[in-house]
Amino acid sequence: xxxxxxxGTSASAPSVYRSLPAQAILAGEHRFxxxxxxxxxxxxxxxxxxxxxxxxxxxxxxxLDHILGLGGLMSTFARWENIEEIEIYGGEATLxxxxxxxxxxxxxxxxxxxxxxxxxxxxxxFFDSKDFTVDAFPVSHRGPGNFGFIFQQKVHRPFLSDKAxxxxxxxxxxxxxxxxxxxxxxxxxxxxTPEMVLGDDVPGVxxxxxxxxxxxxxxxxxxAGADALVxxxxxxxxxxxxxxxxxxxxxxxxxxxxxxxxxxxxxxxxVSRRYRERxxxxxxxxxxxxxxxxxxMDHFVLHRGRPVEKKQATYxxxx
Numbered sequence: 001x002x003x004x005x006x007x008g009t010s011a012s013a014p015s016v017y018r019s020l021p022a023q024a025i026l027a028g029e030h031r032f033x034x035x036x037x038x039x040x041x042x043x044x045x046x047x048x049x050x051x052x053x054x055x056x057x058x059x060x061x062x063x064l065d066h067i068l069g070l071g072g073l074m075s076t077f078a079r080w081e082n083i084e085e086i087e088i089y090g091g092e093a094t095l096x097x098x099x100x101x102x103x104x105x106x107x108x109x110x111x112x113x114x115x116x117x118x119x120x121x122x123x124x125x126f127f128d129s130k131d132f133t134v135d136a137f138p139v140s141h142r143g144p145g146n147f148g149f150i151f152q153q154k155v156h157r158p159f160l161s162d163k164a165x166x167x168x169x170x171x172x173x174x175x176x177x178x179x180x181x182x183x184x185x186x187x188x189x190x191x192x193t194p195e196m197v198l199g200d201d202v203p204g205v206x207x208x209x210x211x212x213x214x215x216x217x218x219x220x221x222x223x224a225g226a227d228a229l230v231x232x233x234x235x236x237x238x239x240x241x242x243x244x245x246x247x248x249x250x251x252x253x254x255x256x257x258x259x260x261x262x263x264x265x266x267x268x269x270x271v272s273r274r275y276r277e278r279x280x281x282x283x284x285x286x287x288x289x290x291x292x293x294x295x296x297m298d299h300f301v302l303h304r305g306r307p308v309e310k311k312q313a314t315y316x317x318x319x
Contacts, residue, residue: 002027002132002151002207002302004230006269006294007043008035011234011248012065015273019043019296020065021211023230023269024054025151027132033057034149034209040069041076047297051076055083056127059090060139060211061146062097070098071106078107078114085115089136091145092120121147130154132204137222140215142247148211150222153204153304157194164197205302208263212270214247216257223261228300228308231257232270233293236283251280255288265308266291267300 003026008019020037024044031053033040044051059067070088077083088098095118102116119126127134132153139146159179169175169192174184183193208226210219212234223229234248243250249257251268258266266288271280277293284291292298292310299311 001304002153002205004207004228004267004300004302005047005049006296006298007040007047008037009269009271009294009296009298010037011232011270011272013273014039017296018271018273020069021270022069023209024049025207025209027129027151029053030129031056032134035060035066035211036069036073037065038068038072041073043296044073051083055086057086057088058134058136058147058149059088059094059098060148060209061091061141062094062143063212066211067094067098067101071101074102074114074116075106078112083114085117087117087119089119089121089126091147093143093145095120121145123147135222137219139210139213139219140247141212142214146212148213148219148222149209150226151205151207151209153206155201155204156304157198157201160197160199164192167192167196169197202304205304207302212247213249214244216249216253220257220261223257223263225262226264227302228265228267229258229261229263230267230269230294233268233280233284234270234272236275236279251284251293252287255284255286255291258288258291263288264290267294268292269294 005024007022010018010020014020019039021035022037022040023034025032033054121136123137125133125135135150136147139148177184178194178197181194183191185191206226208223208229210231212232231254233251233254235243235250237250237252240250280293297313301309
């Protein structure tokens with residue numbers, strides 16, 4: 001299962017209702033922050049998810065609206081939060097800018113109580129846990145070193161309890177051994193193998209996240225079949241020429257991309273304050289009905305074998 005909490009959904013500059021780009025991906029005990037626009041640390045507090053285990057930050061590209069919040073966030077981590085190490089992933093140009101921001105302006109490197117690792121992203125897998133993987137792939141936007149991310153749940157084989165019971169497998173640790181792929185020997189000497197009690201492979205959930213993007217020809221294979229695609233839609237289609245000039249997508253283009261690549265649910269973000277939300281919704285749903293335009297604090301859940309669920313947005317209010 002993956003959860004996505006939208007901390008900031010505006011494009012380039014904040015609006016009255018939208019903060020700058022940042023999303024939290026929650027996956028069991030693991031947490032990832034994708035992008036860190038100005039004001040992200042306050043948005044994390046408002047969301048209620050807190051800073052605990054928020055120790056991996058993935059940056060889509062080097063533009064300031066996606067990284068400027070790192071200074072305040074790292075300063076807070078260094079002073080108040082019980083986080084020993086932070087990993088910040090990004091392309092070379094992005095990390096050069098982060099290095100200048102953090103160590104040239106914000107932090108005193110010699111007295112820093114938290115270890116900050118700047119990790120140069122390359123296309124391919126950079127995270128692998130027992131339940132899921134995360135891969136990076138190149139994205140076309142203005143400047144070098146832009147990346148999208150694939151969160152892929154691993155294939156699961158369900159344990160067939162009825163079949164196990166019929167074979168005389170007792171309830172208890174023996175069943176856990178079979179789930180882990182180990183054979184067991186029953187008291188009567190019979191050997192039970194995993195193949196005898198496990199069902200067919202059930203594909204895992206696939207979540208694809210793309211930040212700013214101008215051309216989509218080189219990302220279609222990475223997007224294909226995603227349960228959810230998070231992608232920008234900075235412009236409406238009447239302004240398609242401006243979108244192309246600045247390396248962005250229109251809502252219509254994002255919807256067509258989702259339809260042509262077999263995406264199940266599309267979630268748009270990076271929303272310009274020049275447009276009304278309802279106009280963006282109407283444009284994208286005219287070509288791809290299963291679409292959302294994310295708002296700050298929106299919370300989506302991806303379960304294996306189930307449609308994407310939008311939860312009631314929650315946030316901390318002053319008392």
